[in-house]
Amino acid sequence: MSFTNPLVYGVPCFLALILLELTYSKHHEEKKDLYKWKDLAASLSMGVGSAILAPLTKTIAAIVLFEFVYEIFNPVIDGVRTNIMGWESFGYAWYIWIICQLLDDFSYYWFHRQNHNVRFLWAAHIVHHSSDNFNLGTAVRNGWFTLFYKPLFYMWIPAIGFPPEILVVCLGIESLWQFQLHTVYIGKLGFLEKFMNTHTMHQVHHAQNIEYMDKNHGGFLNIFDKMFGTWKELDETIDIKYGVTHAPNSYNPLIILTHEYKDIWNDMKKSKNWYHKFMYAFGAPGWSHDGSTLTIKQIQKLTKAEQRAL
Template sequence: MPEFPNIILYAIPFFVISIGLEIYGSIKENKKSYNTKDAVTSITMGLGNVMLGFISKGLVLFAFMLIYENFRIFSIPLAWWSFVLLLFADDFAYYWFHRISHENRLFWASHVVHHSSEHYNLSTALRQTWSGGFYTFIFWLWLPLIGFHPGMILLQMSVSLLCQFWIHTEAIDKMPKWFEAVMNTPSHHRVHHGSNPLYLDRNHAGIFIIWDKMFGTFQPELKEEKVLYGLVTNIETHNPLKVAFHEWLAMGKDVFYGKKSIQDRVKYIFKPPGWKHDGTGKLSDDLRKEWQASEGSGQSAVGGSQSVMRNEV
């Protein structure tokens, strides 16, 4: 097993300094980008994620090693070119994990944590799930299968997480056009955190925005459509336990309570968030169509159809 450092732990001082500088800039320019309770909640969620990560990563490593040792198709060596290949392979896996986390309520139950803040700053990047690490790794199982070493994969997953820290800010407007065309940027990711109907469930990129452009989920940030951060229905709490588990409780209520068929109970787990067995639910596509009809601006929406709504509280 090759020895790779836990770069997330080494990055914590960088996180703290960067957030401090952003707070200083926000106060100096009177932008009010930070809310103390909100930022403390985000940081608490991040610390919880790191602590639980010591357990969940053991499970992930076991699963990766099991596949790598017994079922791998090739043996990809530890070389510079293999890390380049892994960079794109990991980011491709991340795109589909991220997209499905908006299209399937089981995965949204953990991912909703990251979208629960009504503010957008570097502390928001730390607002991470306490439950997702125990099952979302399934989107990466194909990597050890084709021959990438588990140690390499875990390292690249950490690199991807670090690369996404800097895009959680309003301090940067737009990057150069060539950069915006290929890479994920603060502008692209602000869209992803928007609850505006136009912006719902767009820009699922990790490092490269190319996947969204390839698969029809890209939407540029428009100056005439200011991003409204948070959920369609916000949770109105700073309690870390509620932030971490509110959607699990809501999903459990839909599954186990009320008069409905077994088939419908199962659908509440695997259908998109917002789906209702009686047809009263509204998905993101429904909200987008309603918005386009009322605003008469359907031509500005870019990308294929989605079916996710950001609430379920």
């Protein structure tokens, strides 16, 4: 059985919604600077690059990787596809789709969180955070290199018996929800705030305010952030500053895509110790062997200590 990835229909909607938000913002004084033309052009350029690369990488992931894992761990025995752990592999019942979507969201949480915790992965993901604007244009500002390792976080789902085509559709649904989160025009959503990852929560995620950094990694749910200590509610009394503390300061897509890799290389040359070199590449962003720079957790810990001392 085959299904169409919902992103096939989502892309034209993305462009239409970006145009709608852009037009609306330019005609309302309070959000007139929501979009900057050069920044939007850079975001769209990287979005186009992702759209070109995505069919190749998703074909490899869906048809080759996910299907390979599914076949290896779920062989056909006596005419019945059976997981190597002994249970019958899952079919296409409605509740299987819901369970797969929940597992997809769990995987997305850890994929997204590790993009912020491992510097080499952050070098790919920083592209998405590098704009100091928060709008639907930023939603398509995606790093190209994340496409190559993202499937690795999801391989366990077909391994336990979920058909690869269901997982691919769930991935598409996740992306659709993530896109529309990137707007300031939708406020808190009442009851949905209790379990959904909403627009205000994603504003927190894109902020470079110290208390907001590395928070709200969820896809369409916030339960995993609450379970694993990374959830943060928007404080409407705090002015949000979007972007990253170490920005590329360029609208050149190639610089935006690669600047953090260059910084990693330069930092690795600061010490001859191989452990230090490893940590500069795979430790948390901001880690340094001499304390000259700090990780987000270290900065947040110091900030809290300073506040308690006052």
